[in-house]
Amino acid sequence: EETPIPELGVETPQPEELRVELNPISGERPLTAITYRIFQERDLIRTFSIEPHKLLSYLFALEDSYQQVPYHNKLHGADVCQSMHVLLNSSGIKDVFNEFEILAAIFAAVVHDVHHSGLTNPFLIKTKNDLAILYNNESVLENHHVAVAFKLLQADERNIFSNLSAEQMETLRKRVVDMVLATDMAKHKTLLADFQNLLEAKKMSGNDYLTLESYDDRILVLKNLIHCADLSNMTKPLDTYSKWIDRLMVEFWKQGDAERDLGLDISPMCVRSPTTKDKHQIGFINSFVHPLWETWGSLVYPDANTILETLAQNREWHEASLAALTSSTTDNS
Ligand SMILES: COc1ccc(C2=NN(C3CCN(c4ncnc5ccsc45)CC3)C(=O)[C@@H]3CC=CC[C@H]23)cc1OCc1ccccc1C(F)(F)F
């Protein structure tokens, strides 16, 4: 008889009272609430003999290590974790990955931006920030995120992987590092090209995509998966999506203010002008987001159809508002 996993993370004679207690937490602690729920739903707690109180301790510490910046805060961590959870259930891949890979993917998603300062890699590099010195300008933020995530595991009461073998822990660590480093936008073009080549090769060889043998093939799909989850704002309904982009604009404008105060060139996307948001977002969707989701769509066909339609609608929304803005300005001129 398997020991039941306490639904609320801890054994209690008064589950109802604790449930009431925890509810406000899910409001203040969205990252912990969502991630704990996903670990339960995927039975990861039982499969990997994770001690529930350690999982809660780790998630509380992780959540508190996300900075209170407008966009790259704990809500973004929770959002990418939830998006990863949904993407892993896509028809084309849900039976491909084993529970170790799923554990690594969910964990990588929830930790992937921890301790983000709300500044971009180019900014940290040009201001010679300590992190840029430490990581030699190479995926500076992403190296920091994954280092912080593993440092938090070192405390025994937070080590959720204490019941994994040394070898299992080694592979899990490699997968998580590979995935988090793949969220650096500077890696986007190579990552997508390799992904397209893999799918092309699979198609040529006639066997279905699902037969991914090597570690390199399997991790390549997982890297693109976390990258898709990180760029999933644009595939969400407009009312949700527009809230994310407004948060990001505030974060970019604050960086623009810092650049001005430091006498540095203001990054193009940090310029406070009414057309910046629309212009850049259209460019971003056309150059980065749509090609990525289109490639993903060919793997998980037909799941991605709704996603691609929403992406097109959101792009049209920007084009309409840009046209309105530019026509009104030409009228004024
Ligand atoms: C919800 O919407 C976005 C979410 C995340 C990002 C993210 N952007 N980026 C980079 C920032 C620099 N980039 C560029 N810089 C200048 N001109 C261009 C032209 C086309 S891209 C690009 C490329 C994308 C990141 O590294 C973030 C961290 C990791 C993943 C993704 C994040 C970008 C969103 O909307 C786009 C955008 C919106 C508003 C203003 C500007 C931008 C803008 F397009 F500029 F980003």
Ligand SMILES: [Mg+2]
């Ligand atoms: Mg990031």
Ligand SMILES: [Zn+2]
């Ligand atoms: Zn992110």
